[in-house]
Amino acid sequence: MRVTIIGRATARLLLQLVLVTLFAFILLAISPIEPLNYYIGNQMMTLSAEQRLLLAQNLGLDQSITERFIIWSQHLMQGDLGFSIKFQQPVSDVIKERFPSSLLLMGASWTLSLLVGYSLGLIAALKENSIWDRLITRLTWVLASTPSFWLALILIYVFAVKLTLLPVCCSAPLGMDPNNVPWLTRIEHLILPCIALALTSLAPIVLHTKEKVLDVLASDHVNYARMHGQSTFGIIRHSLLRNSLTPALVLHLASFAELFGGSVLAETVFNFPGLGNTLVLAGLSGDTALLMGITLITAIFIFTGNSCANLLRDYLLPGQELSK
Structure with missing residues (x-):
């Protein structure tokens, strides 16, 4: 088998x-x-x-x-x-130099989007029809309809230009090798691209989690637990997390294509030296070998994410369909 x-x-x-x-x-x-x-x-x-x-x-x-x-x-x-x-230089060397930066950016933003999106969806469902539910839902729809590059520019204007709290661009200070800067400095340069990329993939997780949690809250076993005096924390721990976190994880794994597409825009806006930015440079210069090399890596990356989503769905969610 x-x-x-x-x-x-x-x-x-x-x-x-x-x-x-x-x-x-x-x-x-x-x-x-x-x-x-x-x-x-x-x-x-x-x-x-x-x-x-x-x-x-x-x-x-x-x-x-x-x-x-x-x-x-x-x-x-x-x-x-x-x-x-x-x-x-050889395409393999270019990919080896730039793929770790993209992997770090996509991994951090993927994790941040999952944690924040699931938490907001859980709060919206538990506080259904309240001001928190309406605020989270409307904010989610705004993020879903906002162009990612425009969102990135807003983050740069607010946090880098006006407040001067974070760097404007790049993965290291200008003129310095990213491999030779302290990790704290690299994290400072990673924050804005990571937030911009995470926000672009936040809406599906929030909406899907809210819908799933509402279904679980209306189920017989949750009503039975409430009748026997189980607290809200106990319901979240024993019923909601088990039945809503896994579908959210499967859905998020299936969005690797959108994740890489968003990273291309984020890396371009922030001049972040990853595969997304390199892909744009290769396309603008007609660099066939580099463009094809990155295309292969991207296809394998997306296929891996979709395969993991299918495996989790088949083993943990047999017979269930995910809505996105």
Whole structure:
């Protein structure tokens, strides 16, 4: 049984990777961005046609998109992700340098969003129709309809510009290597991007938790516990947490795609040196190898989150459907 499950998951992952890379190359083929012009930069007018052709041949840009896809696939089968034109180093090295920052940002924001979202949803359900319920629900809908980049800019204006409590951008002070700064300094630079990213994924957790808690509160076993004098804390501990926290966790694991999409915007606005910011730079510069490498990592990351959500749902929530 486990072998069958692992085999199916592997087959789905491989099919997903093939489709993702294929569509990515098609989008690159119709993109108006010319990688050679970006690579040449200010020297565009000083190079002759022969020099441009020779440079294109050296970079492999004189080939059709089909030939480039075949060559890239062959190198990928050998474990080679290619060479980044933008950063002038192997793609694998770029990913190794920047993926830990993205992982730290997404992990912190994912945890913060889950804890705060579940707590607010629990309070809204326990205080149904009260001022707290109306305040939390309206705030949730406002966050759900607010563009993430606008929210990030508001956070920068309030906490970095006006109050000067937190840094404006980056993962370390300007001119310093993030790997050589104290952890406290790194945390200070992480706070605003983490809050911005967490707020963008907060609404589904709050609304889903509120709905689930209300269902549990209306169940027979909770009414039975109340009739026998069980306190509100006891009901929360023995009934609500067990029946509402797991669905919230499964739902949050299934939102890895939205998490990475939000991290792209957050890293771009805050100039945070992670994979999201690197993906934008790769797209703007037409860096095919780097763009495809990050696309592969992203697809595996999202597939892992969805697979974990499916496993938790199958083992802990058999027969239940999650609403998002």
